[in-house]
Amino acid sequence: MRIFLAGATGRTGRQILQQARPRGHQITALVRGGADRLEPAESWLRILKGDLLDHPNLAEIVAHHDAIITALSSSVIEAATLKLIDAAQTAKVPRFLGLAGGGILQLDAHSLRRDRPGYPASFRTSSEGHLRAWKALEASTLDWTLVCTPDLLDTPATGRATALADFMPQGGKSVPRADVAAFMMTELDQPRFSRKRVGLTV
Structure with a gap:
């Protein structure tokens, strides 16, 4: 599968790269800096330098990819997601997987965790x-x-992450980045949570 990855140089982004390679995915990573943190580009990894928030041809870059995956910081998540949504819809990229904080999950039927x-x-x-x-x-x-x-957490994957649509699984307070990356790869290959927020924890 051809994947466009935003946030590849971050700690979660690097875990996504590690999980994607053995599954045979082809990755395009757009990076503003920190490319030296990534493995040397090989046939499965294409590294482009540029600013996601100020790129004039983002739709052209994401075109012909099967999915966009993001692992973005809080400081840019809104602006970057808006740019990528526009580019994905223009280029007709069929799938989008993103990483976000648990505060936007439901606390109950009427309120979010961030509102408690x-x-x-x-x-x-x-x-x-x-x-x-x-x-x-x-x-x-x-x-x-x-x-x-x-x-x-920057700890090894447990293989025991629990996922729940719209809510945080009960009792969980943390999850290794490696488990997050593994879940994203599985969700990409075998979708279960289309147009859903997913709480993920161990």
Whole structure:
């Protein structure tokens, strides 16, 4: 499968690359900097240098890919997701998988986790971009899945991550980045959560 990856140089993005290679996927990574953190480009990995937020030909770059995957920071998630939605719809890329924070999952039928009393103010502020990215995906025509996580760990994959549509699985407070990457690869190959937020934890 041909995948366009945004956020490839980050810690989760590098895990996605590691998981994608043995599955035979072809990756295009657009990076602004930090390309030295990636493996030397081989036939399965194409590295392009540029700024996702200010690229004049983004639709042309994502064209002919089967999916877009994002692992973006809170500071750019809203703007980057909006740009990628527009490019994906123009280029008719069929699938979009993104990473977001668990605060935008449901607390109950009527409210989000970020709205509950005692939710840290700093997390609520940083989740604003995640919330707007989700709403933009909902308003799009894309077949999307937004993987929403608690604390991300730089530990080996457990193989025991639990996924639940729209809600955070009970009791989980963290998940290894490697488990997130593995879930994304499986969801890409065998979709179960079309146009859904997914809580993922161990």
